Amino acid sequence: MYKEPMGKYLSIAKRAHSMLLQKKLKQYNIGTGELYILIVLYKEDGICQQKICDHYRINKAAVGRAVHKLEKKHFITKKPDEKDRRKRILSLTEKARKMKPEFKNILRSAEKVLRKDLSDKEIETFLKVSKKISKNIHEVLDQN
Amino acid sequence: MYKEPMGKYLSIAKRAHSMLLQKKLKQYNIGTGELYILIVLYKEDGICQQKICDHYRINKAAVGRAVHKLEKKHFITKKPDEKDRRKRILSLTEKARKMKPEFKNILRSAEKVLRKDLSDKEIETFLKVSKKISKNIHEVLDQN
DNA sequence: ATTTTTTAGTTGACACCTCAACTATCATTG
């Protein structure tokens, strides 16, 4: 049953992917963490940080810091939600909205690299398994 | 063609996996980076750092630092290779050898969590695709 | 045989993430 560890190749692939994105993003003076946040906001502007945490299953501390960087670079603004003052509403600036096609394209072109010579079936299975893995793990982690 | 981004779920799964390992390793006062190095040495003791870099396609700086931690914790010793004095030969200590079953088991049990409810076919495809992704990316990264 | 290039490892700067502890606000409930 134990051919090769999935964990190992998961790590290797993930690092490679980050390097690829990083390289493409270098000229824009923005990191992958920041890009991911912008991408969520391109889909749904005006959400709070917690929603981004949920979207990527990422820690709120990490999101908080990336958001802060984006703010400093004038890609987003942050203001308290009047209806629930614990929340901060994140909004894209004009600068960020203008960059949308470019940033989307970076992700698309990276995705194209990943998918080279892979069949739709393989990609579909990969997506399905990746999701299942995360679910399996969090079922263990979240119990207690 | 563009259903969902593989990169996204790759990241999510990878983070989950790291958290799982980290949790299991906590009681041993050792991190995932260090564990990975021990695992390679369990397969082949007495290799140099570069071999570990190749094995995981990981940066030599990262390996150097993890190795240093393992040395401080007396899991490995490091001495220059007499035949090629650029290299450092890494050797497991008695302490590390004694831990082998336990550390191997941690990886095995984590792997078991990942694989829950996945078929052999799915696992095989996942492994194949992960490798292909890395290869695809490095073909782009390594050209120039 | 000397110069040049490649390889192995180290170090500093920094990106990204987690965890735990903290504040502030909202929701529950006794």
Place this chain on the structure above:
DNA sequence: CAATGATAGTTGAGGTGTCAACTAAAAAAT
């Protein structure tokens, strides 16, 4: 309505990784 608990976000400490610049040694080239 006051106490208790849950939720949103921040901060400090630390793990893991990249990149680039650096030594030192070996290999290749002129």
